[in-house]
Amino acid sequence: MDRLQIEGGHRLDGSVQVAGAKNAALPILAASLLSDRDLVLGNLPAVTDVTAMLELLREFGVRIDGPRQGRLALHATGVVNTEATWDIVRRMRASFLVLAPLVARFGHARISRPGGCSIGTRPVDLHLEALAALGASVETAGGVIDVTAPKTGGLQGGRINLAFPSVGATHTAMMAATAARGETEIVNCAREPEIVDVAACLARMGARIEGAGTHRIRVEGPTLWRPAEHAILPDRIEAGTYLIAAALTSGQVEVTGGRLEHLGGVCEVLDAAGVTVFPSDRGLIAERHGPLRSVDMTTGPFPAFPTDLQAQFMTLMTQAEGVSTIRETVFENRFMHVPELQRLGATIEHRGSVARVRGPSPLEGASVMATDLRASMCLVLAGLVARGWTTVNRVYHIDRGYEDVEGKLRRCGARIERRTGA
């Protein structure tokens, strides 16, 4: 199992190219199942979640050509299977996103109920309610979810009112609605930039869809599919991670491809902490003015501070003067990094959905265990400022969503090595 070894105390300077967003790439790959026309994708991130989704699509019978000159072509003409087993779903939660396109196109799909993961229980009720609102019947038995569209006419347009602006349920609703007959209105939907990117890709594929990025999306179906080409938008979470890394080490890094409008509440919070993020010719730069200040932060759906940057922000706050109160409102158990940061010397009290970080704490390198993608990354960030060497174990979590993490950090001056094996 790979691990990363980091020597702290080196300032980051230089530039980092942000990859395509994993959280747009995964639903867009699932959306390739909707159409029998070619879909060509650019800017797919080289991360293991994308590899796993491509493997799953191949198992369904999707033909995949490339990558050639950075582009990958998907042809879903010969889909042979509409069942995703537990073995597939347990490897990657986002594989659940194939449910809607399969039901929409083939009228039926069976998928194992995804379990929780280290950040929360992560139910799928809102996905299933969205499909039911378009006329699908949903049966669950023995951990398997069976979804069938009406025998005559398939899915029908309708009104989907999401109880919470779930990102995944919004993807499910949009994809199902493109194949349903008539108008669908999705209310209280998620507004994340990845929703806008998925909607843009669906529109290129022929869907009549509007309102993505607002609380209400309208889709007029069914879609007359056409061949399409789409480049995945840059990963705002990766961009935010490297901006935080630069601020943490008092360095200056140009985050190429990062976009201010995608970072929502992040820049405001960083500004209050003494870090200004400003646009450059090619992306974003974070500039720190003297010592970091503690800031309170609450995660929430876009444009609030993203839960996927909460752990990295917590590492930043270990180096800020004062007490920072961090509230996690999206997932019920997303503080698994707290004991590992404490192991490095951070002073953090954690109760329920609130963590209080008292800084600045001198961190000391140690061996720590990665528990999920962003928790792992916050430990790498801590390693950049800890005294001596930090070893982050179970790096496969980071590889799920960060392309070439050690290469990107090393090119900015970090001392970081990947070690393979025991």
Ligand SMILES: CC(=O)N[C@H]1[C@@H](OP(=O)(O)OP(=O)(O)OC[C@H]2O[C@@H](n3ccc(=O)[nH]c3=O)[C@H](O)[C@@H]2O)O[C@H](CO)[C@@H](O)[C@@H]1O
């Ligand atoms: C592949 C992908 O895009 N993953 C992102 C996506 O996950 P994901 O799509 O799973 O996140 P959701 O927005 O759906 O989940 C938010 C909250 O809603 C709850 N919920 C969700 C669905 C449902 O049917 N019922 C329900 O109760 C979840 O348990 C969670 O507490 O958005 C999250 C929130 O921005 C990000 O952290 C993840 O990185």
Ligand SMILES: C=C(OP(=O)(O)O)C(=O)O
């Ligand atoms: C939680 C995340 O991803 P997923 O929804 O794929 O588990 C993440 O990207 O931080």
